[in-house]
Amino acid sequence: MSLRACSQRFGAAIRSQQRRVAGQSRRSYASTATAASSLPQEMKNSIDKEASLSNPDPPSDSSTARLVSSQNPYMVPTYVRPPPMFQQGEGCYIWDVENRPYLDFTAGIAVNSLGHCDPEISKILYQQSQTLVHCSNLYYSPWIGALSQLLVEKTRESDGMKDVGKVFVCNSGSEANEAAIKFARKHGRTVQPNGSKHEIVSFNNSFHGRTMGALSATPNPKYQKPFAPMVPGFRYGTYNDVSAINDLVTEATCGVIIEPIQGEGGVNVATQEFLLALRKRCNEVNAVLIYDEIQCGLSRTGQLWAHCALPAEAHPDILTTAKALGNGIPIGATLVTDDVSSKIVTGDHGTTFGGNPLACRVAHYCLTRLSEPDLQKAVVQKEARFRQHMTRLHQRFPKIIQEVRGRGLILGMQLTSDPTPVITAARERGLLIITCGTNTLRFVPPLIVSDEEIDKGMAVLGDAMAAVFEQPEVVKGTDGQQEMRATH
């Protein structure tokens, strides 16, 4: 048995005794247990460490590891995953197969905004699964229309996308962006039938998805290089560089796609000046402006859409959404103006599953809840609470924490070093967080996270950072939970 596996067994045994010994601190109990033994010092240290953790990663001889290694040979290795395996969720918690709870500040990467297994969503899923799950888009069914109408109405009520008119419903964020890119190309082809107006502009550090069109708009060499050549006709600019816009967006441009707040790229917020200038330039050259709000939309900033904070002169022609729209049931949507819609004709685009009654009915419910003003107000208050904790952490680790970026409950804490060990240390203490950009810790918890859960999670994060930066030899980072990191 490996040293680590052996010490984790001891740790587990000690933890189970701890649960029975009231009032005795974990650390002191473990130390007492190991101090009296004749084990090598290295093993004693390891046992003490394991005993101090609530959720040490399952060792290589655990039932979790056995299950993982029996299943892994059948899965294309597109992800590097950390050792625990998750099987159940409720609210802001998710449990692993060893029945240990983790506070989830990732929300499935900004998906479970209403928390895990919301009881009302479970009820809707059950009812609709007994009514109608799928009906081809060749026929009318009520929920795709109801969802489209609600998306338009809620967007108007929220002072978002001033000319929003119609919706195309699909299955994911990438597909919503594929539709947006195709609609922009069709717009260009309609304005300039010789095909010269076909360029799509996007920005460094953006993330628009993994399908070939969305990937071509995602200028990250790690993602693009293995699959080159990209779709032709994509150009890239620097986020927030107002001075470069005129040369970047030209008469050849049919569309510009941008995240008002970049998620994967590091929680970078576009300035109002930049988005106003982009909008103005798109008007000059008759290109459509596409806002990808797949991660930052649906009240994550405290407003229905991140761009609701902007004046109407900066609003888009196309808006894409997904992630929280289904709270975990796959769905995406592309909102367009009537002008863009007028250029799309039957047969231009379609989908088999997109807009099925099951996903649309769930999304209709999620959108109703997510657009409630009370929920949105609470998001702003929770941001303030997170930021208070982050300020305290900054005082404690002034050399490690550089800045905090973002809005509402999409926040990025920029570190001066690799956050991988912090991610591991937090997970082993029962908190899930993820990274983004370069050395950034990303906070995208469920929007229903309570004050107590924020306090608890941030206390765990403080402990994790102390373990990593005050005793660096104790915690080694393991891979996994890093969306932007390419496999090694």
Ligand SMILES: Cc1ncc(COP(=O)(O)O)c(C=O)c1O
């Ligand atoms: C801003 C943004 N756009 C697009 C996507 C792609 O969405 P999906 O993974 O659902 O295809 C993501 C996913 O992380 C995203 O954050």
